[in-house]
Amino acid sequence: MGIRFVTKHIHAYLDYPVAISLMVTPFILSLGTSNPMALWLSVITGVAAFILTILTDHHLGLIRIISYKLHLLVDAAVGVTFLLAPFVLGFSGIDAWYYWLNGAAVMVVIGLHKSENSKNLLFEYNR
Numbered sequence: 432m433g434i435r436f437v438t439k440h441i442h443a444y445l446d447y448p449v450a451i452s453l454m455v456t457p458f459i460l461s462l463g464t465s466n467p468m469a470l471w472l473s474v475i476t477g478v479a480a481f482i483l484t485i486l487t488d489h490h491l492g493l494i495r496i497i498s499y500k501l502h503l504l505v506d507a508a509v510g511v512t513f514l515l516a517p518f519v520l521g522f523s524g525i526d527a528w529y530y531w532l533n534g535a536a537v538m539v540v541i542g543l544h545k546s547e548n549s550k551n552l553l554f555e556y557n558r
Contacts, residue, residue, distance in 0.1 A: 453477030
């Protein structure tokens with residue numbers, strides 16, 4: 432038995448609160464002191480994540496036109512973007528830590544993903 436336990440069903444329940452958090456938390460933390468993009472990158476990503484979730488083919492998707500596999504690829508791209516953003520955009524302090532922690536969290540969730548057919552997620556992308 433592996434440590435992968437984040438199923439499509441569990442992931443769906445994470446999507447909406449994470450999207451809302453990406454829109455709200457930057458204001459609570461007063462992000463943007465090192466660069467205004469530190470505030471807006473998260474808010475824009477949160478709006479996009481909310482729309483992506485609405486459009487994803489899982490039980491909480493409202494208009495199921497985007498495959499779950501594509502959804503995971505977008506999540507991975509967001510994780511990498513968040514990890515690199517502080518370096519590329521010059522974020523520092525809490526701005527940088529916010530993105531590093533969120534990027535790492537996204538990558539951990541993807542790494543813990545349990546495929547419906549029990550294959551490694553990496554191999555799913557290579558088909």
